[in-house]
Amino acid sequence: AQTVTQSQPEMSVQEAETVTLSCTYDTSENNYYLFWYKQPPSRQMILVIRQEAYKQQNATENRFSVNFQKAAKSFSLKISDSQLGDTAMYFCAFMIKAAGNKLTFGGGTRVLVKP
Amino acid sequence: EAQVTQNPRYLITVTGKKLTVTCSQNMNHEYMSWYRQDPGLGLRQIYYSMNVEVTDKGDVPEGYKVSRKEKRNFPLILESPSPNQTSLYFCASSLVGYAETQYFGPGTRLLVL
Numbered sequence: 001a002q003t004v005t006q007s008q009p010e011m012s013v014q015e016a017e018t019v020t021l022s023c024t025y026d027t028s029e030n031n032y033y034l035f036w037y038k039q040p041p042s043r044q045m046i047l048v049i050r051q052e053a054y055k056q057q058n059a060t061e062n063r064f065s066v067n068f069q070k071a072a073k074s075f076s077l078k079i080s081d082s083q084l085g086d087t088a089m090y091f092c093a094f095m096i097k098a099a100g101n102k103l104t105f106g107g108g109t110r111v112l113v114k115p
Numbered sequence: 116e117a118q119v120t121q122n123p124r125y126l127i128t129v130t131g132k133k134l135t136v137t138c139s140q141n142m143n144h145e146y147m148s149w150y151r152q153d154p155g156l157g158l159r160q161i162y163y164s165m166n167v168e169v170t171d172k173g174d175v176p177e178g179y180k181v182s183r184k185e186k187r188n189f190p191l192i193l194e195s196p197s198p199n200q201t202s203l204y205f206c207a208s209s210l211v212g213y214a215e216t217q218y219f220g221p222g223t224r225l226l227v228l
Contacts, residue, residue: 105157
């Protein structure tokens with residue numbers, strides 16, 4: 001079975017500082033994608049960033065970047081220059097080719113950005 | 116505007132009273148899926164559909180039914196809701212293809228008394 005673990009239920013960060021969210025996963029597959037989704041208080045699921053397992057270069061989207069360690073099965077998200085609008089639940093997820101379009105999610109990390 | 120819509124957004128019901136949550140997308144996506152979100156468990160897939168008349172179980176299908184008679188619609192049916200189905204439900208859609216971006220609806224908050 002494929003599993004995703006987010007070990008930090010909650011984190012807080014001061015505005016303008018950096019916070020890193022951890023995610024580990026377990027799969028025997030070699031062909032997969034990893035994702036981070038943001039869920040603000042509106043509950044909308046918003047794709048933040050994605051990473052293909054075959055790409056060694058870590059993905060970056062503006063203030064969001066990942067540290068992908070394939071051997072360790074780790075996929076952490078770094079939020080730089082945190083803004084109040086980053087306050088949200090963040091979910092790590094992955095998709096294996098053999099499972100089609102199915103996303104497997106972690107339990108989530110709640111991030112609170114303090115002014 | 117490309118979007119996935121769900122109705123209702125909020126629903127309070129009683130045990131055993133059949134209900135349907137509708138999901139509709141306007142992006143001509145073949146793939147549609149239902150997830151439920153529970154604290155500490157993230158989102159878990161209930162059912163999915165690869166195309167019209169093609170549906171299959173996800174990880175937590177017990178107590179749910181779906182149908183896909185039209186490409187744009189994928190309703191979730193709870194024939195006899197129970198309190199353990201109190202949850203936040205999301206519909207999602209995408210093109211069929213490995214790692215295609217999934218678009219999520221706004222969520223439906225369901226409380227079963």
